[in-house]
Amino acid sequence: MFIEEFFLNLTVLISFIFLYHQIYRSKFVTTSTRNSHLFSHRGILLGIAGGLLGIVLMHFSIQVDGNTIIDLRVIPLMLVALYGGWIATTITGASIIFFRFLIGVNLSSLSNLLLVIFSALIFLFFASRMKNRWLSIITMLVLSNTVFSFITYALIADFKVYLTINVAYWxxxxxxxxxxxxxxxxxxxxxxxxxxxxxxxxxxxxxxLNNVRSFDRAFNGAKQRIVKKQENLSILVIDIDHFKQVNDTYGHPQGDLILKHVATLIKDSCRSVDTVSRNGGEEFTVLVTDLSHVSVSQIAEKIRKNVSEYTFSINNDTLHINITISIGVATYLVNTGDVDDLYRNADAALYKAKNSGRNMVCSYSDIDKDGSNYIKLE
Structure with a gap:
């Protein structure tokens, strides 16, 4: 009978932990971040959750006699001590003690007070001092159970019941x-x-950086705002010149390293509010809102210049190379009347830059119908 009731407590415990993680999809907390949660809202939340779990476990407790109830309330106390620190443990322990006194003030509730206090001290002590996590858990449970055995010896007169309860409890x-x-x-x-x-x-x-899906999401959101307000919206399409040759010469791992550096250079050259994305391969985009076409072209030239002047160190810093990029720029309400054509126009400007010598910025404004003209910003 006692095993079945303890098993009910166990199912409540496991179910509560599962629900906690579903509702609060942040770290239940890990031991590596334990100290950072001591006074945080997360630590307080963990303490409240631990106390609530202890109360629920007491609701499904085993009635030994008229005043004595037994359950797994020390397990949430251990969890909180392991992962939440002393503030969270205090909240959990106080909640358990308070609810037990609400059930009744008697020798059993006073014994619960001692069990919670001693168990909390044991859990907190070993949680921070034993590197082997599983060894510390076993040690904490053995010591807490020892306290339980001493306390229940004074509460349960029938030795056979006492022995049965303790074996099952352990x-x-x-x-x-x-x-x-x-x-x-x-x-x-x-x-x-x-x-x-x-x-x-x-x-x-x-x-x-943002990927193409994130770019699409940002672009669609910007379109809705900009069309209503009739404000400027610009796209920069950026491509690394002769990047296939870089991969073929130095290998794809070194090419990936260059892509990382180029991404950093692009992002550092833009405003914090601009959406910088890698749209695939060696192509990047920058989504710029609320700036004039001239200002956007200046940002593009800044990016081009920063990349062309940067020396890329590859092969464990044994080789240093320089690369260039080409950029196409298009701006809604300046050289693009339909916002849905913005990316296509910027891409057309990029290809004009590529076909006109590379390492330059080309604006869609400067492409004639036959595509014969471009601008190279100095």
Whole structure:
């Protein structure tokens, strides 16, 4: 009977941890960031969550006699001590103690006070002093269970019941502690991977810039705002000159390194509000709002100049090379009447720059119908 009721406590514990991670998809906290959560809202939230879990576990507790109830309330206390620090542990412990006194003020509730205090001190002490995480968990549970055994010896008169309760309690608490930590780690890993996949859906993993999907999202959002306000919206389409030759000569790993540096140079040359993206391969774009076409062309020239003057160190700094880029610029309401043509026009200006000698900025304004003219900004 006691095993079945403890098993109910265990299912409540596991279910609560799972729900917590679904609702609060941030770190349940990890031991590496434990100290940073001591006084943060996250640490306070963790303490409240731990206290709530302890209260729920007490609601499904095992009634030993008229006043004594037993459950797994020390497990959330251990979790919070491991990952939340002393502030969160204090909140959890105080919540458990307060609720137990609401049930009734008696010898059993006073014993609960001692169990929570001693267990919290044990958990906090070993959480910060033992490098082996699993060894520290087993040590904490064994010591907390020892305190439990001493306390319940004074509460349970029937030695057979006392022995049965303690054997069941030891088995279930150690099992619950290991399962709770394992599940927490698994959910942390799952949430971390989910966030990585979510981020990679909009971030280029090589350069850290926005990817083409993120560019499309930003462009569509900007279109809706700009068309209503009739303001300028510009696109810079940037391509590295002869990049295939770079990859063929030095190898793709060195080419990737150059792409990272070019991405940094482009981003550092733009405003913080501009949307800088890698649209694929060696092509980059910059989405610029609320600037004149002249100012946007100046930004483009700044990018071109910064890249052309930069010396790229590759092959573990044993080789130094220079590369150039070509840029096409188009601006809505200046040289593009339909905002949906903006990217196509900027791309056309880029190809004009490519076909006219590379290492230059070409504006769509300077392309005749036959595509014979371009501007090279000095």
């Amino acid at each position: 088995l279930i608490t150690i099992t619950a502690g290991i399962l709770a930590i394992s599940m927490n780690n698994h959910l942390l890993q799952s949430n971390r991977l989910f966030k990585e996949y979510e981020m990679n859906a909009f971030i280029d993993p090589l350069t850290g």
